[in-house]
Amino acid sequence: MTRDTQRPDPGPLLALNFGFARARVLGTAVELGVFTELAGGPRPAGTLASALGCDTVALTRLLDALADLGLVTGDDDSGRRLTALAEEYLVPGRPGHLGEHFTEVLEQWDNWGRLTDAVRTGVRGNRLGPPRERDLHPGMFAGAHPLAAPMAEAVVAELGLRPAGRVLDYTAGSGEWGIALAADPAAEVTAHDTPGLLAVARRHAVQAGVADRFAFVPGDFGPRQPFADGSFDTVVMAHAGRFAGPEETARMIAACARMLRDGGTFVYADIMRADPGGPPLPRAMLDLSLLVNTRHGGLRDPADCRTAMEQSGLLPKQTVTRGLVTALTGQRR
Template identity: 55%
Template structure:
């Protein structure tokens, strides 16, 4: 860079004062550190340690086996992030949001989900090369047979997902749910919402064994467990290759829910799974396809662009598809696509088996 021409200090300062505020950029560049602060606090059990009431730094450090000075610095950062509150006597308490979502064992605990997201740390380091080479970053996240490796991703998000499920079921004019298959059920929020809306509904939750353990606990929490049956899925055996085959006979369900699987598995796997869901529905039965879907011009993007990029980085073939793509696949396999609702980030598309 050539030496600048000497001018009056006020003239030299003017371009810097007139420039946009760089604060948002600086905060964005430091975002990785904020995620690491949250992850470390969860790993140490900071929030769970504070749930019993105000604690001093020294006492908490002993309990968590931490250096007092280092923990004090972490707690100050957590206070800046709005996750703890410090008192004048250096006592620390939880804020409402951390009490609701960051205390291990609490019904709203999201720590396992955050841990699975933070585990993508190294995978994201390859983003620049992906931009040059194209394709996907790979990884195990998108394959259905690996769902039990990521319980935080597919079941740990229940406190968020269950609100969306109940809201969507209320908004949709669905027929009685009847005999329901909650396919790849995760923690079971969609089966639970349908069972709550229809007292006569009977639900089969179908997923890996570890995720079904969580679904069973949540069904008990909502008082619908006596109407649930839990059938483990062998995704390696039953859903590999071109012709997936669920362990259920043709046309045995009134309602089938395919939720939050398609964007991870990719378009080709989605087509095979929709085909299989159609096989399991009786004529006149209802298919619910639930996922994050690309929105049209003028619609709020919310977090969809970042989710799409995450699928590029962390899966073999995943991505966010448009609703029209799902409608076309449903039509191809004998399901007439009908109403859809988008309560926030997710879209719920309904269809009727012809």
Template identity: 60%
Template sequence: MTDTPTPPASVATALARYTELPDPAPLLALNFGFARARALGTALDLGVFTALAGAPRTTARLAGDLGCDARILGELLQVLEDFGLVSGDGAAGWSPTGTARAYLVEGAPAYLGDHFDEVLAQWDRWSALTPLARSGDRGGDLGDPAGRGRHRGMFAGAFPLAVRIASGVVAALGPVDAGRVLDLTCGSGEWGIALAGADPRARVTAHDDPALLAVARERAAEFGVAGRFRFVAADFGRTPFAEGEFDTVVMAHAGRFAGRRTAARLIRECARVLRPGGTLLLADIMRTPPGQPPLGRPMLALSLLVNTENGGLPEADEYRALMAEAGITAKECVTRGLVTALTGERQ
């Protein structure tokens, strides 16, 4: 046996400057995160998961079917295997894993590809984060009322995620007597659907832009509650609703995109159309829900600065203050994952 030679003292000292440092692996993963997102986006663009869902295919066959270069597609499939999204191999055939079948195959009820597309479409805006950080000049249109309907993939495409949370929050709030419900800026309608599911007598008015209402209508039908829904397209600045018309009003995920001034206006509108004693359910991602871990909140806060003109993550107490100004007394507070729901009673 030969002894491993001891490096000269000067080499050992120099080496220690590199080996006795914290593990850099998390930094490398962060730095390469953009490539992972792009690889998933390209697999969705090409329709890889949808094509493989029918029957396993070899790399060569899939390349022919999708009109792709077999070498690059082969490497992409290896990456997707590494992500846990396909299994098999290039010669015997690839198949989507359970996660990919559930969320990445077009036509699946929980398909998230439209939402992911819209998130990836923020690429250029995020690439300009450095000049934004220097100048502070914001300009994204994600919260701009004029841009509504353009972000259908972002909002309606997230239904499979949102309906789980909305149902969980409604269940956590306990038995509901929702009555006449208004879901203001309802998106794909998950909150109205959750309330209609919890209260078989609830009748829901779903309000948004026509493009989003078409999605809400389909989703309400999917859940068998469309017969208790009506759909009202209107700008939230000029709604046709009467004073005190509703027992329950939902305002979900609107304030953080729109900014404080518009959120205050929306909460005043909720108060106006609620009957005295009626309930406001205000759900949003809030900055620091008491006793909750941050999860992805800091990144979402940054995303609102990148993608909206006025948006930002609000504090629950800011919403409580806006509710109080509008004549609504805050009551319960429930957090599920990233979403916090405040309830309040109209005075």
């Protein structure tokens, strides 16, 4: 008995082993529209099942599981209702909605099921490809705006990037970096990305009240540079390099450098490997995700990114890390 009581608690392992089921509960609730329906007010399970076209007994079990996860509360007497967490992030149309991003991540399900083969063989996934295919995955590249916007605002303030002058948000995504820079009334921001993502960036710029400072220019990230050399005072390339791979990233950095005026500022922001002594956070899991879901992607070392900047005629300057995001700046020589 003494030996049994001295063993470590296996609880964390049991929770880890069952983690896939929790993710699937969330995904099923999003797919069925549970959060959308409950946003209208409390409902007993039977009423909710009729509205969603579900089996009452099965939906009751799903609701009980959602209660375990802290997303639903109440009972069938008082009605099932959303918790504050679900109200904030899981109801479509709300400013904090993250459902599209969660759906995109859950669509990686089959690729993660091939992880064992990927580790044995080194054969990568190909679900997420080159930058021109960003429109195929809007939830991944523009679906996390409620999380990304405060981060971009904080980094812009810490780096002292305003006033930014003529700005190119080269990989605009949901528009968070251009919006943060457009807090300066004199800024002129050009948002560049694939057409579907630009529609998302435009919507967020309108909501932020800065759309009058924006131009929206669609592109495909092909070999042709979208703007003339020296066109901008500030160029931002955010959250693209880890998906694209080293060679494609270096090509895009070089294009951004050419579009800067002499003395202009380049901002490269992404989730990267931790600098020595920095907090690791869950970067290893994200790096593994890039193995199973991308053709060439992976987390980059900040030093490698600085080297790519130098090779493109940029003088590396500041480095700021907020949470998982590292922003590097460089000055056009």
